[in-house]
Amino acid sequence: MRVLGIETSCDETAAAVVDGEGGILANVILSQVEDHRPYGGIVPEVAARAHLQAVDAVVARAMDDAGLAFGDLDGVAATGGPGLIGGVIVGVMTAKAIAAVHGLPFLAVNHLEGHALTAGLSDGVGFPYLLLLVSGGHCQLLAVRGVGDYTRLGTTIDDALGEAFDKTAKMLGLGYPGGPAVERAARDGDPDRFPLPRPLKGRPGCDFSFSGLKTAVRQTIEGLPPGAPTAQDVADICAAFQAAAGDVLVDRCGHAVARFRADHPGPVTLPVTLVVAGGVAANAYLRGRLEFLARGGDLRLVAPPMALCTDNGAMIAWAGLQRLRRGLEDGLDFAPRPRWPLDPDAPRAAGAGIKA
Ligand code: KG4
Numbered sequence: 001m002r003v004l005g006i007e008t009s010c011d012e013t014a015a016a017v018v019d020g021e022g023g024i025l026a027n028v029i030l031s032q033v034e035d036h037r038p039y040g041g042i043v044p045e046v047a048a049r050a051h052l053q054a055v056d057a058v059v060a061r062a063m064d065d066a067g068l069a070f071g072d073l074d075g076v077a078a079t080g081g082p083g084l085i086g087g088v089i090v091g092v093m094t095a096k097a098i099a100a101v102h103g104l105p106f107l108a109v110n111h112l113e114g115h116a117l118t119a120g121l122s123d124g125v126g127f128p129y130l131l132l133l134v135s136g137g138h139c140q141l142l143a144v145r146g147v148g149d150y151t152r153l154g155t156t157i158d159d160a161l162g163e164a165f166d167k168t169a170k171m172l173g174l175g176y177p178g179g180p181a182v183e184r185a186a187r188d189g190d191p192d193r194f195p196l197p198r199p200l201k202g203r204p205g206c207d208f209s210f211s212g213l214k215t216a217v218r219q220t221i222e223g224l225p226p227g228a229p230t231a232q233d234v235a236d237i238c239a240a241f242q243a244a245a246g247d248v249l250v251d252r253c254g255h256a257v258a259r260f261r262a263d264h265p266g267p268v269t270l271p272v273t274l275v276v277a278g279g280v281a282a283n284a285y286l287r288g289r290l291e292f293l294a295r296g297g298d299l300r301l302v303a304p305p306m307a308l309c310t311d312n313g314a315m316i317a318w319a320g321l322q323r324l325r326r327g328l329e330d331g332l333d334f335a336p337r338p339r340w341p342l343d344p345d346a347p348r349a350a351g352a353g354i355k356a
Pocket residue numbers: 010134135136137138161162163165166177178179180183278279280281282283284309310311
């Protein structure tokens with residue numbers, strides 16, 4: 001079985017082909033980072049136009065890399081949401097057109113399901129497992145029990161963690177995208193010089209909140225003497241921010257593991273597998289903190305390779321293939337969904353929009 005997957009929901013135009021054994025035959029990713037850099041963040045209209053201009057060539061390149069013609073495929077998948085609607089429409093229309101012309105099944109994949117199932121593709125991780133998804137648009141803890149069987153244990157009630165990294169970087173003049181810049185600056189910083197809050201730490205449950213942390217960073221910067229911030233101030237603030245984020249992640253994951261164990265007393269053999277995905281999972285400091293938690297807690301930490309952690313087409317192709325195997329194909333009348341919670345039963349977090 002071979003499925004083409006197209007991802008256009010954010011700022012990467014991506015296409016990939018995977019097979020039923022978990023082989024990645026092609027994985028092409030075109031980043032729009034340079035298109036958005038002048039604006040200091042992602043501009044939806046700029047993203048949609050860039051996807052439209054690039055998508056055909058990215059798909060052609062993926063098919064070429066895989067050495068396949070469209071007729072050799074068993075299905076065509078695209079991200080159907082959630083995400084920036086203009087981009088999602090571009091990917092969905094492209095996939096539908098290929099499916100219609102070549103008489104192939106079309107699969108509309110939930111972007112979050114793509115992230116959720118990646119560990120099966122990259123590391124052969126079996127169900128059930130816990131997933132911490134931390135990116136620029138999402139910050140969630142999920143119990144992944146099977147294809148289409150997800151329980152959201154917690155989500156952010158305001159900002160995603162990647163967003164908080166990006167805003168911190170912007171306030172400190174570190175540019176976009178901010179996560180890698182904050183991580184670099186933090187290496188020379190003292191995490192204890194500026195006290196920052198750890199929102200929701202120690203509270204019951206698995207939800208996140210980062211807007212108070214972002215505000216505290218702004219107030220810290222405003223409280224610096226004239227002429228600041230110096231390079232050392234920037235490093236110290238970044239280190240303090242990262243330490244606070246690490247404390248929060250460890251606390252929330254600890255709660256999620258306890259709940260996961262309680263919910264799965266039978267099938268879960270020790271250790272529980274905690275999978276981390278999303279762009280923020282690239283952060284070596286945060287990974288280290290989670291590894292430390294895992295060592296002390298009979299947990300197995302799995303972090304798929306970066307190219308599969310951040311947005312990519314392979315995760316969409318793989319999730320599409322899993323759905324195709326189960327006969328879950330979609331009609332060509334599928335309407336793109338800017339909001340599409342993975343777990344429709346999850347209580348709506350106050351203020352959560354596209355992150356839901
Ligand atoms: O998964 P991703 O590529 O795209 C989506 O948001 O879906 O994640 C991008 C986010 C950005 O907010 C970026 O600043 C953050 O991941 N990020 C990092 C690092 N690398 C990327 N955050 C912290 N440390 C990093 N090294």
